[in-house]
Amino acid sequence: MSDSERPEHALKKTLGPVSLTALGIGAVIGSGIFTVIGTAIGGNPSKTASWAASPIIDLILHHGAVAGRPGAGPALALSLVLVAIVCGLTGLCYAELSSMIPIAGSAYTYTYATMGELIAWIIGWDLILEYAFSNMSVSVGFAAHIVDLLDWLNIHLDPKWLSPAYLPLGLQDLSGKVDIFPAGWHFGFDIPAFIIVLLLTVVLVRGIRESARTNNIMVLVKIAAILVFIFFGLSFIHPGNYHPFSPNGFSGVLAGGSIIFFTYIGFDSVSTASEECKNPRRDVPIGIIATLVVCTILYIGVAAVLTGMVPWQSIAGDGAPVVDALKRVSLQPGAHRLHYVRLFVLLGAIVGMISSILVFQLGQARVWFSMSRDRLLPDVFSKVHPKFRTPAFATWVAGVLVAIPSGLFDVGTFAEMSNIGTLFAFVLVSIGVIVLRVKDPKRHRGFRVPGGPVIPVLSTFFCVLLMAGLPAITWVRFFVWLVIGLFVYYFYSRKRSEFYKG
Numbered sequence: 001m002s003d004s005e006r007p008e009h010a011l012k013k014t015l016g017p018v019s020l021t022a023l024g025i026g027a028v029i030g031s032g033i034f035t036v037i038g039t040a041i042g043g044n045p046s047k048t049a050s051w052a053a054s055p056i057i058d059l060i061l062h063h064g065a066v067a068g069r070p071g072a073g074p075a076l077a078l079s080l081v082l083v084a085i086v087c088g089l090t091g092l093c094y095a096e097l098s099s100m101i102p103i104a105g106s107a108y109t110y111t112y113a114t115m116g117e118l119i120a121w122i123i124g125w126d127l128i129l130e131y132a133f134s135n136m137s138v139s140v141g142f143a144a145h146i147v148d149l150l151d152w153l154n155i156h157l158d159p160k161w162l163s164p165a166y167l168p169l170g171l172q173d174l175s176g177k178v179d180i181f182p183a184g185w186h187f188g189f190d191i192p193a194f195i196i197v198l199l200l201t202v203v204l205v206r207g208i209r210e211s212a213r214t215n216n217i218m219v220l221v222k223i224a225a226i227l228v229f230i231f232f233g234l235s236f237i238h239p240g241n242y243h244p245f246s247p248n249g250f251s252g253v254l255a256g257g258s259i260i261f262f263t264y265i266g267f268d269s270v271s272t273a274s275e276e277c278k279n280p281r282r283d284v285p286i287g288i289i290a291t292l293v294v295c296t297i298l299y300i301g302v303a304a305v306l307t308g309m310v311p312w313q314s315i316a317g318d319g320a321p322v323v324d325a326l327k328r329v330s331l332q333p334g335a336h337r338l339h340y341v342r343l344f345v346l347l348g349a350i351v352g353m354i355s356s357i358l359v360f361q362l363g364q365a366r367v368w369f370s371m372s373r374d375r376l377l378p379d380v381f382s383k384v385h386p387k388f389r390t391p392a393f394a395t396w397v398a399g400v401l402v403a404i405p406s407g408l409f410d411v412g413t414f415a416e417m418s419n420i421g422t423l424f425a426f427v428l429v430s431i432g433v434i435v436l437r438v439k440d441p442k443r444h445r446g447f448r449v450p451g452g453p454v455i456p457v458l459s460t461f462f463c464v465l466l467m468a469g470l471p472a473i474t475w476v477r478f479f480v481w482l483v484i485g486l487f488v489y490y491f492y493s494r495k496r497s498e499f500y501k502g
Contacts, residue, residue: 225348
């Protein structure tokens with residue numbers, strides 16, 4: 001905390017509880033509610049069983065591989081309740097640690113203070129992966145909605161400049177029947193995804209105050225769009241679409257919650273900005289809990305209306321399920337008014353993508369900033385801009401490293417990578433509360449998790465349970481990434497550390 005107050009490293013303190021809550025909502029209500037909710041409902045259907053694509057829980061319960069990742073169907077509402085419970089438990093743990101350690105860096109900083117440098121490096125390396133792949137997914141989702149907007153305006157541009165160069169499943173038109181590109185590589189670049197990341201990087205470099213004001217406006221717009229979708233969609237619900245309510249049982253509910261979970265990293269982003277709060281001991285807990293309450297209500301509302309409007313099977317693989325559902329229903333007799341509702345929701349979705357990218361990029365740069373200040377990354381990442389007092393270099397590097405892959409690759413499948421990273425971070429934060437209660441019980445806590453160790457233990461259990469809903473190949477990739485991180489730590493970062501004794 002004393003290091004963070006040195007003039008060369010100090011960040012400007014400008015945020016209050018309203019801006020923090022808007023920051024969290026800006027991250028949570030974005031790609032998940034407009035894009036990832038489709039694959040959570042419809043699953044990832046496959047005709048052949050594969051251990052790599054099978055969730056860990058299915059490998060255990062069925063003693064073998066299953067055909068693809070199951071979808072939650074209309075029971076995604078139950079998935080969201082489960083996710084809300086887990087996030088509520090973990091959010092309380094975050095609130096206690098952030099009220100004690102109001103420093104940029106989120107789970108990385110809390111782990112550093114409670115479990116030491118090595119575990120902190122692991123979680124910091126994990127957060128780099130988590131934020132990067134989250135934003136790549138959101139950027140590609142943003143571009144998909146831009147294509148949908150152009151379709152509404154009856155503007156048809158060359159699709160090779162509106163889609164990634166690599167398409168593992170190919171590219172179909174909005175009807176899903178005509179192949180534009182076959183599966184694999186094609187000559188092209190996703191320009192909208194690339195440009196939006198670089199534009200928001202400029203906004204972030206100019207300052208957190210400007211970023212927060214921009215985000216507040218965008219949050220209001222997309223909440224309005226979501227409420228409009230729910231209000232108009234209620235009239236077009238067909239009760240028959242809710243049967244069967246849980247087509248894949250508990251396995252589907254768990255898998256749906258596991259896939260949608262990565263969007264809840266939003267309240268993690270609230271804590272990454274704690275060093276820039278006017279009163280972090282009070283404001284960060286308020287921001288975290290308020291974010292969870294608002295976002296869970298909105299998610300359940302959208303899931304209930306969406307699965308009531310169209311059959312849940314039709315949503316599988318849809319990159320823009322909410323606006324495409326409005327398009328399909330608007331073609332029915334008496335539903336022409338949904339044509340303009342679709343436009344409003346589409347604009348809200350685009351704004352939602354923008355605010356998600358804004359907050360995720362902010363969080364990623366702050367993690368790098370904190371790791372550099374602890375000498376685990378090169379010093380240049382912790383230098384702040386002399387005028388704007390923001391970690392400009394870290395922000396630019398994060399922007400470029402996300403923007404270029406977003407133009408080249410279809411990274412929707414990497415949402416699973418971001419999910420396992422998020423849940424792993426939550427596990428360590430929950431354990432950190434218990435550790436700090438034992439190591440430093442008398443330290444002042446602006447907020448204390450009630451019930452002793454019960455809530456941190458439950459948080460850890462449920463996070464591990466949700467991790468079990470992710471495919472086995474995701475676990476393999478995650479451990480490979482961690483092994484690479486350990487090599488970097490032992491051959492570079494450890495020797496730069498202030499604790500290194502040579």
